[in-house]
Amino acid sequence: MAVTVCASPAAAVAGVQDGSTVLIGGFGMAGMPVALIEALIDQGARELTVVSNNAGNGDTGLAALLAARRVRKVVCSFPRQADSWVFEGLHRAGEVKLDLVPQGTLAERMRAAGAGIGAFFCPTGVGTPLAEGRETREIDGRTHVLEYALRGDVALIGAHKADRVGNLVYRKTARNFGPVMATAATTTVVQVSQVVEVGELDPESVVTPGIYVDRVVVA
């Protein structure tokens, strides 16, 4: 249904429930929707499961959400970075659970959720601890592990421009998880640099069609 252009990040994240699964875009800081995460901290939802490639940098954004003790579990591929002290401290103390997923499998599981695919057989991780105890199958001479769709209640992503019907374009490698997460959540909230009029984006170059977008805010 039609997109809402919100007046503030607070309005954009209104209504996130305790216990939600929140997909958060970005790879490091590129594409990270910092204003939306800050608004989510103010909004106050607790016991969140956060799905994101990393587990926060420095003391802002996702790291601040973690530090505010709003997150029960992080599903990610690469929590250990030079400046991921907040997550590492909480994880070591047992205060945040970690579900480690290979980066491509993480993206593909969200794509599956958005694409109505229940599960898929994937060769990544076979024979490693991340596939231990999981269902496998030989297909075409190769062992695959069964991976399930990963769906979000809310996606918070960053993009470059939106038009007023929610079509999105991104900038360079800041595109990363945004387009996939937008398809995989019940409600998709986008932080953009600019909202343009309908007709200003080239229909050949739209990366995320407006059908996947619920709320947009300039921040």
Added chain:
Amino acid sequence: MAVTVCASPAAAVAGVQDGSTVLIGGFGMAGMPVALIEALIDQGARELTVVSNNAGNGDTGLAALLAARRVRKVVCSFPRQADSWVFEGLHRAGEVKLDLVPQGTLAERMRAAGAGIGAFFCPTGVGTPLAEGRETREIDGRTHVLEYALRGDVALIGAHKADRVGNLVYRKTARNFGPVMATAATTTVVQVSQVVEVGELDPESVVTPGIYVDRVVVA
């Protein structure tokens, strides 16, 4: 590896083996690589399995390939059209086999082949004759049927422009199966309107990166 810009459609389709699986782009005539199909008829490969959304229109293109008795089997979603008399005649006479696949499943099976996914659980077609006798599984309260990746030896597709490293852009709904088939074949051959210099296509708007393209010809 690097793309070859071919001098003629004949050069572009050289080497197709008897018995190959050939993915042919297009939805009706939009995006149909007619010059490549005509060159394939001249090239002479036989006993082909053709994967394409439709099964030929009128007496040209894919219909002509069928009429030349080069095709053993057609894998498609919609063979019956107002002008699909060639396929219908051959199929009724038992001279061409038909493997009917729902359109979305056809696209997704080729995407899986290109994406290294061995198989996937899909809700489409459950309870219909097209899923009869197939493996199913209940996931999240919904029945899914197991669909396997569908790979091609060769893909023949149409695009709008290529640059000299094989990046492609398409025009409007002629995009259809091209980007998916390009990923799913060992050798991808593209008929374009124009080859432009490297740097002339906007990196944000490239639809098929050159990594998926082997041969390009202007036709």
Added chain:
Amino acid sequence: MSTGSGPLDKHDLAALVARDIPAGAYVNLGIGLPTLVADHLPPGSGVVLHTENGMLGMGPAAHGDQVDPDLTNAGKVPVTELPGAAYFHQADSFAMVRGGHLDVCVLGAFQVSAGGDLANWHTGAPDATPAVGGAMDLAIGAKRVFVVMELFAKDGSPKLVPSCTYPLTGVGCVSRVYTDLAVFDLGQDGVVVREVFGTTTDELAARLDVPLTAALVP
């Protein structure tokens, strides 16, 4: 519950469906009768049309100079592009369909069962060339599937049936059926007659082999 003077013609039927499509909805209209619904969407409704060959924001049929062989709908008819349109490839288009992102899909049918099963792709005749296209994906993918059809076939047999005799397109997927004689809701309450046109629920009950419930007048 409105009752007109007689059965609806196909344009009235299309208008009736259009009336029930919410403003701003993302909608796929099947080939044939469902395509007519587009002509009856009110201006400014913000309804966005999806065509499964790879586009959102499809406009009306193209005429004359507007015709572009690279721009067609799923019936291969030349169409136009509206501002705010977006193009995508087949895997992305059907990810959108199958992933439950379309609000409404309007399809034609050979038969619909009381339980919402849909048969619209194959008559089952042994000499017919089967063709399914995107019908099965649309049937199971859209949030709501509306069927629009004549209630009785040319031979007089009902097309709303206890159980489909034609090969199925999807199981339990249809939520509403618009016909020339009545509109039916299919769901947990069985077959509920929402509106009748030039007939009565009792008359329909006599001609159909499925139990009918009259909707409570709101």
Added chain:
Amino acid sequence: MSTGSGPLDKHDLAALVARDIPAGAYVNLGIGLPTLVADHLPPGSGVVLHTENGMLGMGPAAHGDQVDPDLTNAGKVPVTELPGAAYFHQADSFAMVRGGHLDVCVLGAFQVSAGGDLANWHTGAPDATPAVGGAMDLAIGAKRVFVVMELFAKDGSPKLVPSCTYPLTGVGCVSRVYTDLAVFDLGQDGVVVREVFGTTTDELAARLDVPLTAALVP
């Protein structure tokens, strides 16, 4: 088979790997030592670099005014864009990786087994925060996986081993190992020593717990 005067430093090692990358290849270079390979690709080689965060046609590291926070490599280091580049999202990027479209991937390693198993994501230490990123996808996805590493760890233990003691990244995926002391091919013929640097195959055989075969001099 060249033999230099001593072990290779990391730049010589990177140059050695670069020499073996075919012109026009699509290549992913892992974080750390593998990244140095880019500096040694000859101009005009047509090698196209993939970065798994969503780009083909990655250029050298960005400096000064070139730095754009929206353009980084997989190590989150600002990089530049070359003509002919293309951007794509994560699902498309890893479809490319997992689907076998990259010609070569160059990765670092903690350990490589004689059978080509790779361990490069986790030391197995119970207090270490595990992080895998795209390592497992790259390990099983690229047509050829090259490892570049020092042959012995700081404590003197060999990193080319009969079987990995660290948690695996991928099984039987490594086809060649470039080290400061030698280059090894892993395959059906076991571990074949292609080149040695300031040492001999016999000396290496004495220090490694895996059977070595000297390559036939071409």
